[in-house]
Amino acid sequence: MQYIGINHDGDTWAAALDGTRVFPLASVTDFWSDADGWQEKALSIRADTAGGRERADVTEVPLVPASARVICVGLNYKAHAAEGSYKDQDLPPYPTLFGRWTASLSVGRVPVPVPGGEAGLDWEGEVAAYIGRRVESADEATAADAVFGYSTFNDLTARRAQKLTSQWTLGKNGDFTGPLGPLVSRDEAGDLRDGLQVRTRVNGTEVQNGNTRDMIFSVPAIISLISETFTLHPGDVIATGTPEGVGYARTPQWLLQAGDTVEVEIERLGTLVTPIGEPSLRARA
Helix, strand or coil, X not given: CEEEEEEECCEEEEEEEECCEEEEEEEHHHHHHCHHHHHHHHHHHHHCHHHCEEHHHCCEECXXXXXXXXXXXXXXXXXXXXXXXXXXXXXXXXXXXXXXXXXXXXXXXXXXXCXXXXXXXXXXXXEEEEECCCECCCCHHHHHHCEEEEEEEECCECHHHHCCCCCCCHHHCCCCCEEECCEEEHHXXXXXXXXXXXXXXXXXXXXXXXXXXXXXXXXXXXXXHHHHHCCECCCCEEECCCCCCCCCCCCCCCCECCCCEEEEEECCCEEEEEEEECHHHHHHC
């Protein structure tokens, strides 16, 4: 089953997605209060083809509650770690974690402005995992069972701001720089440890081609570690890291400019398309 967030009846709703048809289910808050239950209900609601709407006729929004924590994992693929901070060092014993605010999230096809003072934005195609059940001090088996599903994600990064200090928060929270694709339920997406191909293209040119088998830290291990310190709740998101091939590590550097288009294609999860727009787009934030 696939899901998107939509504007519906003056609120943000979760909706089932079936091809080009959208079937509103419940407010985002109600959906995440019982995601497994809505998975069952969605099957019967989707069967009523008269109740659906065309996807082109709805306004899509992130399927994430305002209260959600978005925890991102840095340098989680071996080759990307080697092209970044761990070029000549042993791999870290623990994942590098940083936060995004929900205000930075967006969806596919929404233009993303290059922040002021930046030479451009950098791409980071990756898988986002969505928490479906409360997780507190969980072992890895329990953590794995708490994942409701996955989506495509592009962790668009303002590198100048990111590197001003040892903390990455500023460079990882530009306006609209966290586009998410439709959520694909775990039963349909499978297990990332079995391997999903992750590809990123800029203006049609492939710039990243990795596989989730190459993650240093698995999603269950990451969730288990986080849950030792704070409780995860339904609707929280774990952005699992990006493969090698980012723009800042190239010679010469290659950064995204207004007019560019980025595509993140992930096996079983679909393709997320993001245009890069002018700085004036920030007025929408």
